[in-house]
Each structure stands twice: as C-alpha cells, then as structure tokens.
Amino acid sequence: EVRLVESGGGLVQPGGSLRLSCAASGFTFGRYWMSWVRQAPGKGLEWVANIRHDGNDENYVDSVWGRFTVSRDNAKNSLYLQMNSLRAEDTALYYCARVLDAYDYCDYWGQGTLVTVSS
C-alpha cells in the first residue's frame, strides 16, 4: 500500500523557517518524481514544487522561488521542503504527492501538514 506521511508543520513568525518532511512507503520511492502541493485555508490547490526521481531536477512556482528548496533522500524514502523567509501568504496545508507521469499528475497524496505563518 502506498503511504505518504508529512510532518514538520507548525506556527512560525514571518521571516522564519521550517523544514517539512514526507516519509514514503509501499513503492519504489527512487523511481518517481515527487511534488509538494499546498492549500490555503478554505482555498483551492496550488502546486508548489517538484523534484526528479534522482534529485537532479527541481521546479518551483514563482512565488516561492529562491525561498523554498525541495530535496530528497532516496536511501531514506524521504522528501523534504525547506521553507525560508516565510510570509503570511505561505500559510497552508502542505501535501506531498507522488507524480504519476511526465504531466505532473499526482496519483497518491499524504494527509498534509499545516504551516501557519503569523506573528
């Protein structure tokens, strides 16, 4: 059974940092692109970043470029999102998701971890 479990969310002040983690199991993690998708409270879905199966290619939405870094450790079946210079508008539930194919479809999702940026 494919399982994705996010952790690391919490309350942080504007300008602060957080590192999210996603533990994967039930599939060969190192064969798949992975994505982070977020959802602000009461709002829709926003794609944030993705990373190639070998970690050698990353992509970001413009609004997080230069502030967020996606990484992975295939030996630990884990995905990460380092978030720096956090802003109020980064407040959201952050999901990690397995990417199905080249068109960024996400076939498995975790339950999300909540990040709240507030003073």
Next chain:
Amino acid sequence: EIVLTQSPVTLSLSPGERATLPCRASQSVSNHLAWYQQKPGQAPRLLIYDTSNRATGVPARFSGSGSGTDFTLTISSLEPEDFAVYYCQHRRTFGQGTRLDIK
C-alpha cells in the same frame, strides 16, 4: 501561463442525477488534463488523467472527455459520496474548483 477556468463555482444536484463539470483552458493543453475529487478534511484523490483515463479504483460512473481547451468531467448517476469539490489540472496549474452540493 495557462489558466484553467471552472464554472460554475457551485453546482447543486440530487442523487441519481447526471453531473457535468466543465473546465476551460486559456490555451490548448492537448489531452493533458486531470481531474481530482476532494472531500472535506481529506486529501485530493486523482480520478481521471490524460482527459479520459480513470485512475486505479475509480468507479465507472466517472468519465472524462474533451481536448484542446474544453474538457468535461461527467458523473453518470450521482451517489451520496460524490458530493465534494472537483479540480481540474494541467501540469502545474489547477482550476479553482467546482463544489458539487446536494440539492
């Protein structure tokens, strides 16, 4: 940048009725469009990818069609568990969602 427009924002139907949910792209996306279902408090679930391919375990009452800029998710006969929010997606862009409510 491609924009995906889902209208209406809310659709009210009764169980047993047929639902048609549209998604329009600002430019052609060929057939590279997916649909997700999200229920309150749950993560999104992939229903359809590449316009018309059902994801694993998705009931046959869900179908997708379209090409280019106009796409439709159809639910042939609504079950109580189908009332949820539905999003379309092309690559890294999501539509704003259509909420399917019980009438």
